[in-house]
Amino acid sequence: MQKLLRALKEVPLRDLPWRKTRDPYKILVSEIMLQQTQVERVMPFYIRFIRQFPNARALSKAPLSKVLKAWQGLGYNRRAVCLQRSAKILSEAKVSSRLPGVGPYTKAAVEAFAYNKPTIFIETNIRTVFLYYCFGRLDISSHSVRKISDKEILPLVEKALKKSGIEPREFYARLMDLGTQLKRQGIKLNNKSVHYTKQSKFEGSYRQLRGQILRTVLEEPATLHRLIQVIARSRRDVVKTLASLSSEGVIKLKRNKFYIAG
Template identity: 45%
Template sequence: MKKSTQTLLKSSGPVFSHTHLTDEAVAEFRCEVFTFYQRHGRHDMLWRHTDDPYRILVSEIMLQQTQVERVSLRYPAFIVAFPDPATLAKAPLSEVFAAWQGMGYNRRAVSLKKCAEKLENEHKGKVPCDPQVLATFPGIGPATASSICAFAFNLPVVFIETNIRRVFIHFFFSGAESVTDAEILPLVERTLDRENPRVWYWALMDLGTELKKSVPNPNRKSTAYVKQAPFAGSDRRIRGMILKYLIVTFPAREKAIAAQVSEEPARVRRILAALEGEGFILKGKDGYRLAE
């Protein structure tokens, strides 16, 4: 008898076999995933209501390390400020950082601007539909490149990200102690809806998000799992505070920056050196400022 989606979500054992996946099982798995999506899918995301490849590229880079709720708040204003690659490519980095505030991992903002420059300089402002080409862009690895191609061009590419991984571990490997992406990828390819990969991947990701709330995180079984370090008190937090300060106050000397972020001068000096070495900021005779 076919189980309900809610029963499948709460199942503590493998629902489908990862070693012997029949056509019937593939059809049942797809049905369950699509049924969940029809009932509970996140249909209010702006980037799901466009087929503009540039806007989808922006959303995918934003979503790499930031929760959907926060991206939903920042994405609309970012697109208004930088509606196309040409506008973003020409924009001062300070303006890009200002629009990025609240997203975290500011390196992605730099990568996104460099992507826009590469699009303008090498691709006539058009996002390429080849994931191997996209994977050469700053800040875009194979998985993000494939996700852009799936969502922007509806191409039947095969990739794994955290929510997709969670779905396959839950449904196919919940009895396992350790699971590699190499074991998951053939299942992703086997079950892929090649007629409508865009919606299929949306459905998988939404189901993966629900699983995170419903069951102990299946991704802890993944060999790719890395627990994120606490944000409070981290260098990452201080880096963000420094960049936010330099958006509106520049040039600024090291002493003033240390006072602003309330940290030991030696630690601030080390972080400033790292930011300068990575091209985020410039040091002049009168102090630090954002790189342009």
């Protein structure tokens, strides 16, 4: 633990745009964007998105098609839909885990970074830090079969926060940057976690198909025949994906053509 606390105080903090604000809306946007997406990729999208939708009201009033266009290229478009729905609630209430797409981690992160609350949470970089500093070489060696649960790590995060003497928002920023630093040094330990899952291949995936459909429909409304023709995937896959997007309220069918809903 002492080595971890020393490393925490020595790690250089990255200059990230969402660290320059205490606005819960802007921090929520960054946290949603950072889900399963690397910091470097998120930064230009975040800057453009905030410029276009500077507050929850602006985002909640925007047409969904405009929001999806602003999100295009970032992937996991469902996040944009959930974020806009959250913005509609946010204009009237505080950040809550009942917001669409906002689970316990995102809620805790927003509370720490926006309100400086001493919430306790884990994400991938934080997990790497504690696996490296607190579980010893035997546990994290390639020959070890033991997997570490977040339940074992959470009390250590709480202990480190109390012992560090650093305010919560800076503590978590330092933890995340230390985790990034370790990974850049080739130390990648999340496969030693019980919660680790290998990301599925993107090429030919359902996720890729969702993105292709949305891109096509954003350009102009399209018939089922046109979508199958442009995307070059089976009718069954396209119909199944359209049904899913429709049930989520992302697209709608009108006069035999699919449109972005809203």
